[in-house]
Amino acid sequence: MKMNTSPLTRISEKSSNYRMPEPPSTPLMPSLISIPADYGKTIPSRGRSTSPIRPGPSAEKLRRAPSRTFIPLALPIDILDFPRIPHTRINLAISVSSPVLMGGATAEGVVNLVIDGGLKKAKASRKLATISIDRISVSIVGIERSGARQHMFRCLMTDLIDEAHPPPVDMAPPDQPISDRLWEVKPSTTLLPFRLDLPIMLGPPPYRSRKNSITYLVSVLVEAKMGGKRSYVRESGEIIVLTVHDPEKALLNLPNPLVVTEEVQTSHRGSLDSVELTAGVHRQTWISGYPLFVDVRIDNRGSRFVKKVELQLERMTFIYAHAAPSEEQGLGDTLRLPDRCEKEVILKVSNHAWQVQPQSSDLKTCSLSVPPGLVSVDAGRFFGVRFFLNVRVAISFTKHLMVQLPITLIHPNSIDIPPNSLAQVAATIEQKHRSRHPPTPDISYNYRPGQAFLAARRQSFEQAARKTISQEEITSIANALDDNDPEKPSTQQARRPGFWKERTVFVIRRFLHRSAHRP
Numbered sequence: 282m283k284m285n286t287s288p289l290t291r292i293s294e295k296s297s298n299y300r301m302p303e304p305p306s307t308p309l310m311p312s313l314i315s316i317p318a319d320y321g322k323t324i325p326s327r328g329r330s331t332s333p334i335r336p337g338p339s340a341e342k343l344r345r346a347p348s349r350t351f352i353p354l355a356l357p358i359d360i361l362d363f364p365r366i367p368h369t370r371i372n373l374a375i376s377v378s379s380p381v382l383m384g385g386a387t388a389e390g391v392v393n394l395v396i397d398g399g400l401k402k403a404k405a406s407r408k409l410a411t412i413s414i415d416r417i418s419v420s421i422v423g424i425e426r427s428g429a430r431q432h433m434f435r436c437l438m439t440d441l442i443d444e445a446h447p448p449p450v451d452m453a454p455p456d457q458p459i460s461d462r463l464w465e466v467k468p469s470t471t472l473l474p475f476r477l478d479l480p481i482m483l484g485p486p487p488y489r490s491r492k493n494s495i496t497y498l499v500s501v502l503v504e505a506k507m508g509g510k511r512s513y514v515r516e517s518g519e520i521i522v523l524t525v526h527d528p529e530k531a532l533l534n535l536p537n538p539l540v541v542t543e544e545v546q547t548s549h550r551g552s553l554d555s556v557e558l559t560a561g562v563h564r565q566t567w568i569s570g571y572p573l574f575v576d577v578r579i580d581n582r583g584s585r586f587v588k589k590v591e592l593q594l595e596r597m598t599f600i601y602a603h604a605a606p607s608e609e610q611g612l613g614d615t616l617r618l619p620d621r622c623e624k625e626v627i628l629k630v631s632n633h634a635w636q637v638q639p640q641s642s643d644l645k646t647c648s649l650s651v652p653p654g655l656v657s658v659d660a661g662r663f664f665g666v667r668f669f670l671n672v673r674v675a676i677s678f679t680k681h682l683m684v685q686l687p688i689t690l691i692h693p694n695s696i697d698i699p700p701n702s703l704a705q706v707a708a709t710i711e712q713k714h715r716s717r718h719p720p721t722p723d724i725s726y727n728y729r730p731g732q733a734f735l736a737a738r739r740q741s742f743e744q745a746a747r748k749t750i751s752q753e754e755i756t757s758i759a760n761a762l763d764d765n766d767p768e769k770p771s772t773q774q775a776r777r778p779g780f781w782k783e784r785t786v787f788v789i790r791r792f793l794h795r796s797a798h799r800p
Contacts, residue, residue, distance in 0.1 A: 324350040324437065324478040330379070330387055330701045350439050350478040353420075360422060360500055361431050364517035370397050370412065373516035375419070375501045379701065381694050382497075384524045385481040385709030386702035388421060392441065392475060392501045396452070397468035410508035413463040414448065417441040419475045419501050421522065423484050426494045427600065427663035434661065435484050435497075441473050449473075463506065475501075481709050483524045486656045486692050493598060493664045497522040525706055526566075526695045534563040541684040547583070547676060554583025558682045560672040566689045568696070570653035575686065577672055578644040579637045585677070587637040592649045593671035594628040595685075604662045617660065626671075628652060647672075657689045 326349075377390040396412060423435030442448050442464070447455070452471045453464045488495040500517035540561035547554050557580040567573045573594075581587050599619035630649050637643045649670070658666040668690050673683040698706050 324352070324480055326350075326478050329476070330389060330705060332701055350437055350476075353436055353438050356433055356436055357420065357422070357500075357502075358433055360420075360498065360515070360517065361424060361433060364498060364500065364515070366513055366515040368512060368514040370409070370507070371395070371503055371505065371512075371514045373501055373503065373514055375499060375516055375518055377499055377518070377520055379699065380521060381699055382421075382479060382520060382522045383694070383698055383702045383706055384479050384483040384522070386479055386705040388477040388479060388499065388520075388522075390419075390475055390499070392417070392419065392473040394452070394471045394473060394503070395469075396466055396471075399470040400468060411465055413465045413506045414442070414453075414503060415463055415506065415511075416504040417473065417501070418504075419477065419499065421477055421479075421520070422498050422500065423522070424494075424496050424498065425485075425661050425663055426496070428492055430663055432662045437477050437479065439475060439477050441475055479522070481525060481706075481713055483522055485658045485661065486523055486695065487521055488656055488658050488666065490598070490666075493666075495658060495661075523692050523695045525698065525710070526691060528696065528710070531566055531691070531696050532564065535565060538563050539565060539686060541686055543682055543684045545676065545680065545682045547680060549584055552584065554585070556581055556583055556587060556674065556676050556682055558672065558674050558684055560670075560684045560686060562670075562686055562688070565687065566691060567651060568693050569651055569655045569690045570693055572648045572650050573670065573688070574646055574648050575670060575672065576644065576646050578642065579674060580642045581637045581639055583676075584639050586639065587674055587676065589631060589633060589675040590635050590647070591629060591631045591673040591675075592647055593626050593630075593673060594649060594651065594655075595669045595671055596625045596627050596655070597667050597669060598623040598625075599660060599665045599667070601660070601663055601665075605660075619665075627655065651690060655690050656692055 372395040374393040375390060376393075377388060379389070382388045394417070397409070418438055418440050420436060420438040422433055422437075425432045425434055440446075444462075447453065448464050448466060449471055452469045453466045485495050487497060497520050498517045499520050500515060503514040505512050505514070538561050540559065542557065542559045544555060544557040547556075559578040559580075561576050562574070575592070577590065579587055579590070600621040600623065601617060602620040605617055628649065628651075630647075632647065635643075635645060655668065656666075657668055658664070668688050670686045670688050671683055672686075673681055675681055
């Protein structure tokens with residue numbers, strides 16, 4: 282049986298020794314690959330992740346992992362069709378230390394490399410041709426698939442052996458002369474640690490449906506020569522990679538609540554009845570696997586009961602036949618119209634106990650538990666995913682009224698960062714914030730755990746303070762407390778931009794605390 286192969290490589294299904302042709306000097310498939318501007322760039326080093334049980338440097342037996350992570354100029358697009366290339370003499374296995382990898386942190390793991398069955402089978406391999414290894418590299422790639430179409434949108438790579446990091450002693454003698462960057466290796470079993478530094482913006486989260494998917498693979502590739510012929514060996518595994526959302530904006534309420542209203546009129550026994558349905562949410566972003574809350578109001582100006590209220594979670598997939606215009610032409614933000622839309626209702630929740638009597642109005646806050654694993658996906662090369670919350674009311678046996686609210690679903694760990702990666706992500710976010718807003722001697726940005734939730738609470742507190750206390754009262758309270766305040770700010774602090782806003786909030790909090798504990 283014949284199979285479709287990539288134009289770059291063609292592999293025989295019966296051959297276990299795959300030989301990849303030398304890469305040409307001209308760009309490969311320029312009409313299918315648009316190389317982003319950041320390709321060829323080196324990712325800044327993030328250091329190692331923190332662990333409460335990691336042994337000290339003297340206790341670790343593995344060699345130090347190379348720390349240079351770069352974006353290759355030539356994309357390894359043959360991995361789309363051939364994520365695994367086996368070989369009879371070289372066995373590979375790759376493992377990652379964390380089940381979830383975060384943008385702005387590192388991806389750490391170990392490659393297990395077995396040559397000619399290891400030391401136990403060294404005698405049997407003496408008659409075979411020697412193996413010379415040219416390169417061992419580990420890469421993380423992001424792949425978008427829609428039906429039979431596939432596209433690589435992200436690639437990060439690091440080399441495990443080079444002149445500064447030669448193969449371990451049990452794999453190749455240390456005094457071996459290097460010829461054309463080739464190391465002659467012997468039968469052995471070697472553990473090679475690796476570390477890739479991840480940028481803060483990685484791409485869409487992993488997603489999988491019946492026809493479309495976003496997947497991330499970690500792959501190790503060994504380039505070797507055996508008997509004068511070049512051979513390639515590859516092993517890959519699927520991983521979870523997430524982009525960290527802005528903690529200051531992810532869960533904040535909208536400046537104006539999102540409200541949708543719909544009204545329907547019906548005739549009943551010669552009279553004209555009308556029912557008005559209004560639904561609203563304070564924020565648009567919700568966490569997958571957590572409850573979602575929506576306020577629903579029903580104005581029943583008819584002569585019949587409104588007995589059934591149903592919440593629906595609808596997924597809409599936009600399919601694109603053509604890629605977006607190139608950003609090099611200045612058309613990267615051009616709106617694309619989808620060629621096809623696929624709708625699917627994921628979840629339905631009915632509230633039969635809620636009944637609205639004729640000529641009355643009622644308001645309730647309804648909840649819907651979002652199933653885990655659902656995430657919104659921005660429009661890529663082939664598809665995009667959006668979610669909508671539908672509120673549906675049954676007016677009669679044949680008439681229904683429905684309103685629709687757009688929502689965004691995110692992965693819980695995109696704002697609740699795993700503790701081992703928290704220090705690296707915090708340093709990356711602070712560095713990104715300083716690059717956008719040059720720091721002053723009195724202003725600094727510090728990221729704290731749970732800041733996305735703290736920012737939402739701080740916003741609600743400030744809104745409540747503005748509604749309950751006037752500006753004149755705030756000024757009088759601040760002046761009264763500052764007169765007897767031993768920590769009265771200096772003139773230099775008072776000149777700092779934004780100081781009085783922070784000072785006012787601090788003074789109000791202290792005043793409320795003292796009032797609550799006053800006898």
